[in-house]
Amino acid sequence: MLCSLKNITGSRGVTRRFRPAGLASFIFVMFVAVAAGTVSADEIKISVVPSEISISAFYDGAHIKAAGTIPAGADVVIRITGEGEEVHLKKKGKVGGLLWMNTGKLTFKNVPAVFMIYTTPDVADRVNHETINLGYFSAKDQIELEPENEAKEALFKEFVKLKESERVYVIDTGSVKYTSGQAGPRQFEADIAVPPKMKPGEYVVEAYAVKNDHIVARADTALVIKLVGFPAWIASLAFGHELLYGIMAVVVAVAAGLLMGVVFKSKGGAH
Amino acid sequence: MLHMYLPIAGNSVNILIILGLGGFVGLLSGIFGVGGGFLMTPLLIMFGIPPTVAAASDSNQIVGASTSGTLAHWRLGNVDFKMGILLLAGGIIGGTLGVQVIKILRAMGNADFLINITYVIMLGGVGAYMFWESLQGLKKSDAPQHEEEKPVKESGYAKALASLPFQTDFEKSGVRISALLPLIFGTLVGVLAAIMGVGGGFIMVPVMVYLLRMPMHVVVGTSLFQILFTCVNVTIMQSYSNHTVDFVLALLLLLGSTAGAQIGTKISKRLKGDQLKILLASLVLLVCVKMLYGLLATPDIMVAIAGGH
Numbered sequence: 001m002l003c004s005l006k007n008i009t010g011s012r013g014v015t016r017r018f019r020p021a022g023l024a025s026f027i028f029v030m031f032v033a034v035a036a037g038t039v040s041a042d043e044i045k046i047s048v049v050p051s052e053i054s055i056s057a058f059y060d061g062a063h064i065k066a067a068g069t070i071p072a073g074a075d076v077v078i079r080i081t082g083e084g085e086e087v088h089l090k091k092k093g094k095v096g097g098l099l100w101m102n103t104g105k106l107t108f109k110n111v112p113a114v115f116m117i118y119t120t121p122d123v124a125d126r127v128n129h130e131t132i133n134l135g136y137f138s139a140k141d142q143i144e145l146e147p148e149n150e151a152k153e154a155l156f157k158e159f160v161k162l163k164e165s166e167r168v169y170v171i172d173t174g175s176v177k178y179t180s181g182q183a184g185p186r187q188f189e190a191d192i193a194v195p196p197k198m199k200p201g202e203y204v205v206e207a208y209a210v211k212n213d214h215i216v217a218r219a220d221t222a223l224v225i226k227l228v229g230f231p232a233w234i235a236s237l238a239f240g241h242e243l244l245y246g247i248m249a250v251v252v253a254v255a256a257g258l259l260m261g262v263v264f265k266s267k268g269g270a271h
Numbered sequence: 272m273l274h275m276y277l278p279i280a281g282n283s284v285n286i287l288i289i290l291g292l293g294g295f296v297g298l299l300s301g302i303f304g305v306g307g308g309f310l311m312t313p314l315l316i317m318f319g320i321p322p323t324v325a326a327a328s329d330s331n332q333i334v335g336a337s338t339s340g341t342l343a344h345w346r347l348g349n350v351d352f353k354m355g356i357l358l359l360a361g362g363i364i365g366g367t368l369g370v371q372v373i374k375i376l377r378a379m380g381n382a383d384f385l386i387n388i389t390y391v392i393m394l395g396g397v398g399a400y401m402f403w404e405s406l407q408g409l410k411k412s413d414a415p416q417h418e419e420e421k422p423v424k425e426s427g428y429a430k431a432l433a434s435l436p437f438q439t440d441f442e443k444s445g446v447r448i449s450a451l452l453p454l455i456f457g458t459l460v461g462v463l464a465a466i467m468g469v470g471g472g473f474i475m476v477p478v479m480v481y482l483l484r485m486p487m488h489v490v491v492g493t494s495l496f497q498i499l500f501t502c503v504n505v506t507i508m509q510s511y512s513n514h515t516v517d518f519v520l521a522l523l524l525l526l527g528s529t530a531g532a533q534i535g536t537k538i539s540k541r542l543k544g545d546q547l548k549i550l551l552a553s554l555v556l557l558v559c560v561k562m563l564y565g566l567l568a569t570p571d572i573m574v575a576i577a578g579g580h
Contacts, residue, residue: 056276057276058276059274060274087576088577091574099387100565100566100568100569102575105577155574158574162572165572196283199281227278231277234278234519235278238514239514242512245516246506246511249506249516249521250506252335252518252522253331253335253525254334254335254338256335257525260335260529260532265346
């Protein structure tokens with residue numbers, strides 16, 4: 001059974017869609033848990049409001065509210081991940097023991113474009129625990145590095161720093177709040193900042209219930225970000241009518257330059 | 272804070288910051304006849320624009336700023352079209368050659384090392400020479416009684432120039448040289464610019480001043496004229512093959528830079544040739560120091576997104 005589950009996640013990996021490892025360990029845990037009759041899937045729920053974000057001309061990121069329920073006595077880990085993408089990087093190194101410069105190129109394949117974790121501080125410390133494994137490194141096995149390099153882990157750490165500086169890789173421990181007591185199912189909610197750097201696309205928002213260093217339940221919902229209005233028009237022009245777009249960009253620039261020349265001349269003429 | 276979303280860069284920017292940035296770089300462009308990519312591209316990267324998009328959108332912006340600047344300098348009689356067209360033709364040949372050269376360099380490995388070192392040495396050398404030379408010029412003009420103390424000696428370089436075929440009068444620049452010269456120098460600058468991934472204004476201006484012996488004011492106008500066409504080409508090519516031109520970003524930058532270029536031209540008019548040269552030399556030295564710092568300081572993050580300058 002376990003073997004066949006692994007095969008399923010393996011074949012998904014081939015389709016180059018990013019699938020974090022947490023899901024595989026969760027499926028296994030669920031299998032054990034359901035067999036033991038301890039958890040019902042109804043006990044975990046998550047929803048986000050709004051579930052669709054529109055990027056218009058003056059967009060500068062957005063806020064969404066995630067809320068839901070987890071089983072009694074458990075803690076929640078909310079995780080948002082995007083599709084796998086290919087990232088080309090320059091590697092920096094020291095040349096001649098003195099000068100820092102680019103010493104090579106490398107490509108990460110199938111790395112999540114976005115990886116955000118929202119939870120409480122004590123759980124955040126444990127997200128990389130092997131039975132939880134929801135942190136950045138849960139994506140490690142799916143990620144390919146080209147050219148092959150023995151320092152994959154160290155390079156991935158540097159990549160994570162880069163992504164964290166763009167605020168698309170986040171481990172946040174301050175936003176999750178519980179709105180009901182310890183007894184019975186727990187209600188949680190979290191304010192989540194969607195940075196402007198999060199590209200249009202489909203994202204998965206997952207809720208994991210963690211209890212005694214094990215995942216006991218999982219639910220997910222979708223978050224869609226899309227371009228509308230002016231930015232959508234520009235993007236469709238740039239990717240659908242490349243030549244026209246390039247010529248238009250030049251014509252507008254020349255026109256703006258000439259116009260400014262006329263404006264300043266009429267000003268100068270007053271002297 | 273008013274922000275605007277850049278659909279190609281995939282990020283949002285503060286409108287006022289970008290307008291200000293455009294205005295400042297446009298000002299430099301109008302004063303010195305440089306595109307300003309050396310300054311604009313790293314700043315845009317700092318504001319979260321991907322390097323390739325920063326460089327391509329900047330060339331779209333330079334089209335506007337250099338149109339505005341060329342027009343303003345043309346009204347002052349500072350554009351030598353004949354010289355500009357020859358330099359441009361050379362620049363296009365050089366750019367094409369340079370792309371091939373860089374492929375060979377990359378295949379040999381260590382290309383970045385070679386490029387960085389050449390760049391720093393060249394900026395340092397050209398900047399220092401220009402600074403020293405214009406300083407001498409300024410000192411001389413401070414002491415007018417010594418003016419024209421002795422006729423300028425015919426150097427070996429001048430003799431060699433005079434012996435070349437296709438001697439042509441460049442009236443605006445007030446020089447008579449072989450038409451081959453701007454073509455050859457244009458090609459060389461084009462090769463260097465392509466290898467270093469910069470527009471080349473910084474290299475072209477000193478070449479025109481010292482090797483083609485054009486007056487500084489005409490150099491600024493002619494350089495802008497030449498930059499205009501180079502950037503038109505880059506903008507269309509980048510839009511067509513790489514989808515890296517963010518028109519929204521370019522438009523914001525344009526609004527600032529076209530105005531900046533007009534004001535820059537007015538400032539340029541008031542400055543003497545030597546004053547212009549010494550200011551540009553300081554700027555070149557500053558860029559050189561910045562590059563050296565970048566090479567010597569330990570980076571915070573050991574990887575960076577590929578592309579850009």
